[in-house]
Amino acid sequence: MEEVKLAAAGRFVAKSERPVEDVYFDLLSVVGDVRGCYANEEKVRGFRDADLATMMLMDGCFLLQFMVDSKDMMLSSEYCILKDTMLLENQIPWLVLETLMKFHCGRGRLCCQCGRQVLPQGGRRSLVFMSPMKRPWWQSYKARKPAHLLDLLRFSQIWCMPQEHIDYMPGHVSLLSSSAVELAQIGVNLRASAAAWFGDMSVRKGRFWGGELSLSPVFLNDVTACWLVNMAALEAAGGSVVYGPAVSSYLSAVAMLMDREEDVHQLRGRRVVLSTFSNTETLEFFKRIGQHLSFHGRYFAVLEQIEAYQRNRPVRTFLHKFVYNNYKVIGIILSIASVLVGIFKALRGR
Template sequence: MAAAWDSATPVTADQTTVNITTDHVGDEAADASSGTIIDKVQEELKRAADKVEAEFSKNEAKMHRYLPSFRGLMSKDDRYFVPRCVAIGPYHHRAAAYLHQAEEMKRAAAYYFICERQSSGHSAEVIYARILSVAGDARSCYDDDAVLAGIIPQADFATMMFQDACFLLQYIMHANGVASQLPESLRRWFVANEDSIQRDIFLLENQVPWLVLDTLIYKPAHLLDLLRHCQSGSSSSKSRTISWGLPAESLPEYSSAIDLAEMGIQLKTNRTAKFSDTRLARGFLFSNLFLAPLVMDDLNACWLVNMLAFEIAAGTRYTNTSYVTSYVLLIAMLMDREEDVHELRVKRILHGDFSDQRTLSFLKDLLDLFDYWTDQHSDFMADLQDYRRKRWMWISLHKFIYNNLKSIVTVLSIISVLVGIFKTLFSISMKQH
């Protein structure tokens, strides 16, 4: 071993330096390569974060799609989700043959809209140029999926926005009795399809951005948002800390309409008919729960589903403006049995041609969409729980009287009759003596 070692070629100082230098250069190259990869990863992450922020900033103006939580309801009945008569926007563009007739009507409506504007000095070129100026922003409001990516070119998209916006404005003027130059044929088509049009133009996936309408004529996101805003009203309560909704299982138990009646709480319609105007007014003995009346028919049920879909998709629970959701949570809570539905009809809270069973089933299906309570509903339930705690003795007495009123009245009637008989017998006895 020693001989072998001695015969080995000696390593010079220069060779040692070269080896060390080479190793050092290799380490630097590896570090540089690693740094480049990290920089690229950070750039990708930043781009993703910027995209999320950009999407969130325009969330309320976005043309939302139905969330997966609505699939169960959609599988039962698509009448609340698919247009029957007219397609507005790209999501249902050329989707079904039965919608093609409305496409011709939209073109006719756009033509007469242009004619009206030309009579007031606005050329067709100027009107269309306005649409082109916002077409890019309008397109960005829709999902960038196969419906928009390549299938609908920019020019076709602008034309679609123009025709749809003109159609909507013409129909709105017609529905509100505003004089316009519509021919009798188009007027009759509007009248013949009124129910379907009113339903279709408020579907969540059947909207055009408000900015498109605004170029031709509070700025809501679209017609459905305008309907929701008008129906909901604005809360008069003081601003409060937003807790983003609480899990339903962590809050007090439900109370049906019959339960509230047993507690001495009477249901009454509010004066404003706004969903946000819901309050529990406490009296000395009895209390009143004021809430908006609800009409249950096909059209109003469709509007209700789509206003809910918009609030959920737009994330209004995080801005404390889920007025429709809060109302639905409350009205569905009040309906535990068909007897509760009947009680709401008696109190003039519930109207419409839906049967008690259908109304109950519909609202319970809506209730299945939520695994949380809104701040407004949580506040109401906390107020109701406080009412129970402070008036437990009065509630127990009132519940006994409420549930046994007929028996009590019967007993009192019997006692009254017996007293009358005894008085008569006593009177006869006194006369005999």
């Protein structure tokens, strides 16, 4: 990889507006600020300024060049690199990337390419979040510069979350969880949300009889599973994370809905979870990550809404649960009854 990084850095600098010495000395001038980006400076204290600037030059140029020309670079390793670039422990300070982008003759295009790697298809759909965005999110990133690329990825998913969702403070909840099947038993069906941000979760009345739990649809594969874990890790690490633990709350809620493979089947059938994993693998992923997540505002809000639905409709939920659990017996009884009615009609006709 060091040879590949060197080649990528050479290609990146070759397209810059100034010689490599200028790029290096600009990085060297911000090394002090770069050191301050690390919570534990012990990790970088052993590097001299010149060595740290060289390392950041290599890593930063490689990352930016990969964003621009990933189709021309190591196709067999592309997914591995996409995972590695979003590991929390691998993050390069945004200051480094911003300094390097200044020298690129196509820096506007470069910024958009970074956006498209995080949010492909011209910024319309995310690799994680499957609903279309209302407008290009990277136009707003200048108002709040990210700490690093992982922070930018997370921001791209949730940046247009409504303020009322961010500020909502749920009251007392019992923390009694409900699986997808248990919700279906009381008449609460799952529905893929059309909201334009990741992490939307809300319970509302159904169109006819029951209720609906609306959830942002998520696409799960090796890459996005890694990204979700690291976005949650970023939230757990604290700092200036905007919009609170939105990703962690969403993952906690989906993990709550999964007790058995039947629950996964419900989520997939409603297109809330789209996954290249099997039902068993999907269940294992959410249950494992759910063990390490703290509960937060939006998760409590969903529990509160589920409890309110059950409390306000006791008769409906009881009847729906009875029918759901005994529909086979009820079907047999109705079939027998229809046969008997037919026989009685025939006897009366005689």
